Amino acid sequence: MKKYEITDIAHPDNPKLHRIRALMDLTENIHAGDLGGFVETENNLDQEGFAWIGEDAIACENAVVCGDAVLTDHAIARGCAYVGKNATVMGDATVQDDAIVCGGLLMGKSCVCGYAVIQQDEQTLCAPIIDGSTRIYGEISGNVVCRGNAVVLPGTKLDNRTQDCFVLEDDRVSVQTASRTPPPKEPPTHDFER
Template identity: 35%
Template structure:
């Protein structure tokens, strides 16, 4: 069963890429059925399994993926081939891009930038 859908009537274009607002189809984690989430380019950007969620004005696009119980929120951006998984959190104006991975209980927040082949894991916190 799918946990979210792309809302075709709610789109915006960022850097020439069309993003869709997401809507929860079922209740899971702290998300209620019908809740509007953040913005993704395609369904593959957010796993249909686990409690992973994109909320607020956060964007996930390109081949980036959010999975597990990870949360991306605020004005955060995840792009390129980046992966956010486990119980990781990306928030504020943070950006995760390139081939970067944020996983475990790691947190990236504020104006922090994680890019290239960087790995942020365990209980690490990166802020800016």
Template identity: 35%
Template sequence: MSDENKKYELVKTDTVTTSGRTLYRIRALVAIGLLVAPGDLGGYIENVNNLSVYGDAWVSGNAWVYGDAWVYGDAWVYGDARVSGNAWVYGDARVYGDAWVYGDARVYGDAWVSGNAWVYGDARVYGDARVSGDAWVYGDARVYGDARVSGDARVYGDARVYGNARVYGNARVYGDARVKERYDIQWFSNVGSESGTLTVCKAKRGLFVSRGCFSGTLPQFKKAVKAKHGDSKIGRHYATLIKSIEIWFREEKAK
């Protein structure tokens, strides 16, 4: 351990192992912020490179930080959270509960990732964003501003969820989707022959639609529905939903 580390020490007698790696519980050597006193035990890290020796960053509870992951600034990782791979958590960010942040993901600013949420790949969650529940944010997705992603929602690909947008339930936002306001997205549950979720949101060009294996524009979705379901009950139901979607986004555009 570096001689510069006067912030915490590794407790060599208190360890956990994962994927062949040994993680050590940490013990504070000085007061850290307002909540950690000298001698307080924290969570587990693999080595001093996982938790900055500067600032008020801390790992507590049963949280694990390992691999090339790095927690710094005033960020906290706690509860049963896991941060691994090359992930960074910094600024005033919070990762807690049973949340996982891994890969090359970044969580920073005042962002919170909690519950059973996963943030991974090259995803970025920042600003005052909140990702919670069983939500996943991955790929090159960005969630920022005051955005909220929760429930079983998935945000991935090149998607952007920001501003005061809300994405939850079983919604799927991906591709070139751009969701800034809560009115930029609509979703409908228990739809189609598989009783799934139909998600429609604004994109770089027009509207992005996802339903099961389908993803594309609204005109493409119309053609796919007509080809597969025709004038059946399911086809007529989809036609009604499409008309509702057109009315909604036409009126929003008019505003």
């Protein structure tokens, strides 16, 4: 059974794009009959899983949104982009070219492009947050925040498997250390023989 259909409602600026409509309840917020964002073909949004394109978001060309991924607001996935697993792309964020987003949160006017890869670290379950006007061309996973006008160049791989957060902001890199509670001290024990 299909989870959505493509309606006759065309995008106001691009008649190749059409709104989707949910055919079943998908989540607490997405019910049968709800209108979603725009796709070019049924290949842009998987009919399985809970993935959704909402509001005025667009998935077009050979882009694929699947898994539990969400594309919302005015976000765009185009080219051969892949947005999957539990990724959220919102605001005016763009995933394009051959970029892969398999976790994390993209927002603002950020752009993940080229052969970029954004993913959740499978050990720590931390996922990157990309915000502002950042441009990501490299690979990022784990507890990383990119904001402002940060740029991650092609060939750069940033894999943070720690609880500390790596922050790339504009042309600065910093670390926000995780609060750590020291283990309780055990009272000294003495064995006294009598």
